[in-house]
Amino acid sequence: MVFFRKMVYHFSMKRELRRKYLDVRKNILKRDKKDEAIFRKVIKEEFVREAKTILIYVSLKDEVDTRRLITYFLASGFRVAVPKVDEKTMIFYYIESFNDLERGYKNVLEPTCDCTPVLDFTRTICITPGVCFNKKGYRIGYGGGYYDRFLAEKNIISIGLCYKECLIDENFSNEFDIPVNKIITN
Numbered sequence: 004m005v006f007f008r009k010m011v012y013h014f015s016m017k018r019e020l021r022r023k024y025l026d027v028r029k030n031i032l033k034r035d036k037k038d039e040a041i042f043r044k045v046i047k048e049e050f051v052r053e054a055k056t057i058l059i060y061v062s063l064k065d066e067v068d069t070r071r072l073i074t075y076f077l078a079s080g081f082r083v084a085v086p087k088v089d090e091k092t093m094i095f096y097y098i099e100s101f102n103d104l105e106r107g108y109k110n111v112l113e114p115t116c117d118c119t120p121v122l123d124f125t126r127t128i129c130i131t132p133g134v135c136f137n138k139k140g141y142r143i144g145y146g147g148g149y150y151d152r153f154l155a156e157k158n159i160i161s162i163g164l165c166y167k168e169c170l171i172d173e174n175f176s177n178e179f180d181i182p183v184n185k186i187i188t189n
Contacts, residue, residue, distance in 0.1 A: 016175050021143050024135035024169050028065045031166050037189035038068040041164055044187045045072060045130070050160050055126035056082040058095045058159075061104065061112040066132055067164040073101070084121045086149070087113040093149040095121040109145075129154065129161045131183055135169040140182030143175065154181040162187055 031037065045051060057076045062069040076083045077100065084095035088108040096114035098104065107113030121127070131150050133142035142163055144150060154161055163183040170188055 016173075017143050017146075020171070020173065020175060021134050021146065024143070024171070025065070027168050028134065028166065031065070031168060037166055038071070040189040041067050041187055042071055042075075045162070045164070046075060048162070048185070048187070051128060051162075053126065054081065054128045054160075056084060056121065056124070056128075058084050058086070058121070058127060058129040060130065060132045061085055062132070063111065067166065069130065069164070070101075072130070073098075085112070085114050086153075088147070088149060091147075091149075091152070093153050097121060124157050124159050127157075127159045129157070129159055131161050131163050133163050133165055133169075133183075135171050136163045136165050136183070136186050137171050137173055137175065138186075139174070139176070140184065140186060141174075141176040141180050142183060148179065151179055151181045154183075160184045164188075 051057070059069055059073060059076070061073065073083055082097055084097045085104065086093045086095050096118035098114055098118060103114055103118055104112040105115050131142065131154075133144055136142045140163065142150070161183040163186045165186060165188055167188050170186065176182070
């Protein structure tokens, strides 16, 4: 019974924080300048430069821009893979351009069926989305748990991208949450 109450509390807390920070993120000012600062920090990271494969999401309207990062990584010779969601699983597929993407789950751009799945995660990093992150690296996503399940199975470096306004002090994690190794903000 205590475990159940704790889970309900964490779920409720995350739901409220998700609502609050979706609104905060929607009202970010000088977004282009902040996206530029984050872009510069990401491409200078040593473990990013040493990676062979970059797992990365395609950003939605209010998220930190990843489209420029994807373009940069593709042009710089990295193997780039984007997730495709099916029920409760998330599989990354290699892309060669934005032409390899189509609208998928929740209208998010995902790889087409013709793309090759990532099977080798050697020298791979995962750039993860989040509505907000706390300073310990835990994230609140959109509530599906896809990245937590994926990161729990893989031994790879993960990076969270977020605006400073969405880096918070609250401790909201539970035993199913997997923190990112590094948070990059503006």
